[in-house]
Amino acid sequence: MSLDTARPDSATADHLPALDALRGLMRRFTTDHLVGITPEDFQHSLLARIGTIDSDVEGYDDPARQRDLSIKFRFGHDHDFGAFKLDGQMGQRHLELLASFIDRLGALPTDLTGKRVLDIGCWTGGACLALAAMGAQVVAIEEVRKYATCAQDIANAFGLQDQIRVLPLSLYELTGEEHQDAYDYVLFAGVLYHLTDPVLALRHCFNALRDGGTCLIETAGIDDQASTCRYEGPGVFHAGSESELNRSGWNWFLPSAPALRRMIADAGFADVHVQGPSDNRLLARARRDTHTDMLRAGLSVPHVR
Ligand SMILES: C[S@@+](CC[C@H](N)C(=O)[O-])C[C@H]1O[C@@H](n2cnc3c(N)ncnc32)[C@H](O)[C@@H]1O
Numbered sequence: 001m002s003l004d005t006a007r008p009d010s011a012t013a014d015h016l017p018a019l020d021a022l023r024g025l026m027r028r029f030t031t032d033h034l035v036g037i038t039p040e041d042f043q044h045s046l047l048a049r050i051g052t053i054d055s056d057v058e059g060y061d062d063p064a065r066q067r068d069l070s071i072k073f074r075f076g077h078d079h080d081f082g083a084f085k086l087d088g089q090m091g092q093r094h095l096e097l098l099a100s101f102i103d104r105l106g107a108l109p110t111d112l113t114g115k116r117v118l119d120i121g122c123w124t125g126g127a128c129l130a131l132a133a134m135g136a137q138v139v140a141i142e143e144v145r146k147y148a149t150c151a152q153d154i155a156n157a158f159g160l161q162d163q164i165r166v167l168p169l170s171l172y173e174l175t176g177e178e179h180q181d182a183y184d185y186v187l188f189a190g191v192l193y194h195l196t197d198p199v200l201a202l203r204h205c206f207n208a209l210r211d212g213g214t215c216l217i218e219t220a221g222i223d224d225q226a227s228t229c230r231y232e233g234p235g236v237f238h239a240g241s242e243s244e245l246n247r248s249g250w251n252w253f254l255p256s257a258p259a260l261r262r263m264i265a266d267a268g269f270a271d272v273h274v275q276g277p278s279d280n281r282l283l284a285r286a287r288r289d290t291h292t293d294m295l296r297a298g299l300s301v302p303h304v305r
Pocket of ligand 1: 076090093094097120121122123124141142143144147169170171172189190191194195
C-alpha cells in the first residue's frame with residue numbers, strides 16, 4: 001500500500017463505535033439536502049472537475065516540478081451523495097480517522113457544539129462536513145486552490161457557508177490574527193510528512209489553538225525505536241505514473257514515533273501521546289497548556305510566534 005493512499009485497516013476500523021455514528025451523520029449530505037442548487041447541477045459541477053488538469057490556477061512557474069495531485073484534480077474521500085457516489089482517493093479515511101481520535105485516543109468528543117475546529121489540508125472537504133455535522137464551527141485550510149474552492153462549493157451547496165469556511169492557504173501562512181489562540185481542536189492529519197519543516201508546522205498548530213486546546217495529529221511514519229526520520233523528497237514515488245499524473249509520494253520527512261513525540265513536545269505541546277506505527281501510520285494527540293516560547297536557535301522562520 002502506498003503511503004499516500006494508506007487507509008486504516010478496515011477490519012480494525014469497523015470496530016470503532018464512533019464510525020457508525022459518523023457514517024449516519026454523513027447521510028445529511030445527500031442531494032435531497034441541497035440548498036439553492038439542483039441535484040443535476042451539483043453533480044455536473046463535481047464531475048466536471050474530476051480529472052481536469054490545471055496548473056495555472058495554482059500559479060506555478062514550472063508545472064513539471066509540481067505534485068501530480070496539485071495539477072490534476074482528484075476527489076479526496078468517498079462520498080455517497082444519494083443520486084450519485086464519488087470514490088475518493090483516500091476512501092473512508094476521513095471518518096475512520098475521526099473515529100480513531102474519538103475511540104482510540106479519547107481526544108475528541110462526539111458532540112462538538114460550540115467548538116471551533118481547524119482542519120489542515122482538507123482536500124475536498126470530507127472531514128469538514130463530518131465535523132460540521134458533529135456541531136463544530138469549522139475553518140479549513142488547503143494549499144491547493146482547486147481543492148479549497150471545491151470544498152467550499154460543497155459546503156455552500158448544503159447551506160453550510162456560515163459553519164464551514166475553507167481558505168486557500170498553506171499552514172505556513174496561518175499567521176493572521178484571527179487564527180491565533182482561536183481553535184479548540186486542530187486536525188492535522190495526513191499532512192506532516194508532506195512538509196519541509198514539520199517542527200515549524202507544529203508550532204503553527206500550537207499557535208492556532210487556544211490554551212487547553214487539543215491537536216489531533218496523523219502522519220505517515222517509520223517503524224523505528226530510535227528518534228529518526230526518513231528523508232524522501234520529491235524524487236521518490238510509491239505508485240502511479242507520470243503519464244497519468246497519478247503518482248503517490250511527494251513526501252519530505254517521515255518520523256518514527258519517538259521522533260514525532262519529540263517534535264510535538266519541542267513545538268510547545270504538553271501531554272503528548274503517540275500511537276503506532278500501524279500500517280506505517282502514526283496517530284497522536286497533544287494539548288496546548290499555555291502559550292510558551294520555544295527554542296529560537298535554527299528556526300527557519302525566526303520570528304514565528
Ligand atoms: C494526504 S492529503 C490528507 C487529506 C486529509 N487531511 C486526510 O487526512 O485524509 C494531504 C492534503 O493536505 C494538503 N496540504 C499539503 N501541504 C499543505 C500545507 N502546507 N498547507 C495546507 N494544506 C496542505 C494537500 O494539498 C492535500 O490536500
